[in-house]
Amino acid sequence: MRDAVISFPMLGEDFSIDPPSAIQIGGFSIYFYGIIIAFGMLLAFWYTTKTCRRFGMTMDGIYDYLIWALLAAVVGARLYYCLTYTDASGVHTYLQNPAAILRIRDGGLAIYGGVIGAVIALLFVARHRHESVWKPLDVMGVGMLIGQCVGRWGNFFNREAFGYETEVFCRMGLTLDGVTIYVHPMFLYESLWNLLGFLLLHFHSKKRQTYYGQHFLLYLMWYGLGRVCMEGLRSDSLWLVPGVIRISQLLAALALLLAAAAYLVNARRIAGGAPPVFGAPLDRDDIIEEGKAGELFPDGTEEQTGAPSESAKATNQDTSFYKEDHHDGFQ
Numbered sequence: 365m366r367d368a369v370i371s372f373p374m375l376g377e378d379f380s381i382d383p384p385s386a387i388q389i390g391g392f393s394i395y396f397y398g399i400i401i402a403f404g405m406l407l408a409f410w411y412t413t414k415t416c417r418r419f420g421m422t423m424d425g426i427y428d429y430l431i432w433a434l435l436a437a438v439v440g441a442r443l444y445y446c447l448t449y450t451d452a453s454g455v456h457t458y459l460q461n462p463a464a465i466l467r468i469r470d471g472g473l474a475i476y477g478g479v480i481g482a483v484i485a486l487l488f489v490a491r492h493r494h495e496s497v498w499k500p501l502d503v504m505g506v507g508m509l510i511g512q513c514v515g516r517w518g519n520f521f522n523r524e525a526f527g528y529e530t531e532v533f534c535r536m537g538l539t540l541d542g543v544t545i546y547v548h549p550m551f552l553y554e555s556l557w558n559l560l561g562f563l564l565l566h567f568h569s570k571k572r573q574t575y576y577g578q579h580f581l582l583y584l585m586w587y588g589l590g591r592v593c594m595e596g597l598r599s600d601s602l603w604l605v606p607g608v609i610r611i612s613q614l615l616a617a618l619a620l621l622l623a624a625a626a627y628l629v630n631a632r633r634i635a636g637g638a639p640p641v642f643g644a645p646l647d648r649d650d651i652i653e654e655g656k657a658g659e660l661f662p663d664g665t666e667e668q669t670g671a672p673s674e675s676a677k678a679t680n681q682d683t684s685f686y687k688e689d690h691h692d693g694f695q
Contacts, residue, residue, distance in 0.1 A: 365523040371537035371544070380539070383521050397471070397518035404518075405434060408511030412503045418569055419502045419576065420647065429489050429500040433482040440481020441473040448474070448602045448611050471522075474602065475512060476615050482508075498577035498644045505583030506569060509562035512587075516558070519551040526550055527597040548597045554590065561586040574634060577643025581623045581630075588620030 371380040386393040409430055416426040446458035446465045449472065458464055482504060490497035519525040523538060527548025536549035565586070569579055595601060595613035604611045626642035639645045 365538055365540065368523050368538040368540040370520075370523065371539065372549075373535060373537065373546075374533050380537075385521050385523075395469075396521040398469075400518040400521065401473070401515045404511040404513070404515035405437075407514055408507040409434070411510055412507040415506070415566075415569070416503050418573075419499045419579075421499050421503065425493075426500065426503060428493070429486055429503075432485040432489050433500075433504060436481035436485035437478035438473075438481075440484070441475065441478035442468055444477020444480065445472040445474040445602070448604075450603065450606075454606060474612070475515075476612055479508065496576065496644045498575075498580070501580035502569075502576055502578065505580035506562065506565045508583060509558045509565065509587070513555050513558035513562060516551045516555040520549075525598065525600060528599050547599070550594060550598055553594050553597075557590040557594070558587070561590070573646060575630065575640045575643040575646045577640065578627075578630070581627045581642065584619045584623035585627065588616040588618075588623065591616035592620060 366385045369380050369382045373379075384396065386395045412430060413423055413426060416423060442465065447456075449456070449458055451457050464470070483501070486500050486504065487497055490500065516525075526536065526538070527550045529545055530548050531546065532548070534549065534552070535546040536552075537544050537546050561583070565579055565582055568582070573579070592613055595610050595616065598610075601610040602612060603609065604614060630640035630642055633640055
């Protein structure tokens with residue numbers, strides 16, 4: 365389907381588009397799918413560095429987590445896809461030819477594998493640094509949604525991951541060799557769902573955060589709910605039991621239920637004055653509001669901003685480190 369012409373009847377009967385799937389440089393192809401996935405990752409990376417202070421982390425500290433999480437996410441996404449993929453006859457082709465797993469340019473990534481890989485990496489880094497993993501999980505939870513929102517458009521350029529045939533008003537047409545089929549534009553459904561989730565979690569984290577780990581649980585619930593509802597419309601699902609149980613739908617349902625249970629347990633404990641079980645207590649002293657305070661040094665001390673204190677003036681201390689108030693948060 366990579367050569368199919370795309371149309372959207374809701375934009376007009378004559379509207380159609382034939383986006384290229386790759387850029388040719390000599391004999392080498394650079395696929396837009398990879399470009400868009402990379403851009404989504406970079407956008408998520410940028411967002412997390414701009415908002416990490418909201419979760420009590422420093423920019424230096426978050427880099428260690430992000431670098432390992434990104435690497436593990438790519439490996440996890442590829443392994444998850446290759447271990448669960450079966451061809452039309454039900455054969456696990458990658459298990460029969462393990463060397464094909466390394467041919468990532470042939471395509472094949474699964475988002476849940478990326479999430480699992482990233483979480484494992486964060487756990488190892490947090491243990492190595494003797495820190496709570498809940499803070500970086502929160503940062504990743506919100507940032508993942510904006511990355512996934514953008515990344516889904518790679519499926520648009522590849523003409524893949526679409527749904528079953530339909531006549532809904534927002535249907536997408538795929539025309540190849542003069543034949544047109546109308547299908548559910550799954551990339552659009554999920555992209556919009558992730559965008560809405562990102563906006564909700566972004567503003568929730570600014571005003572209503574009550575403990576570390578809260579937004580990772582909200583991410584699991586939001587994305588899990590969307591995937592449970594939408595996966596059944598896809599025509600290219602990875603199956604646990606062919607024709608019966610879709611792997612990603614089952615995993616999304618488990619993530620949704622477990623995260624919702626953990627969230628409710630935490631809510632009841634916090635209402636009773638007890639600390640959360642699935643998370644870490646929120647320490648307002650760790651948080652620096654964007655645009656209203658200085659950066660945290662790696663040792664946890666705060667860089668001072670504004671005018672020097674009277675005690676500093678009185679003792680003739682060097683106050684050259686004082687700086688003007690600055691804005692480097694995500695606004």
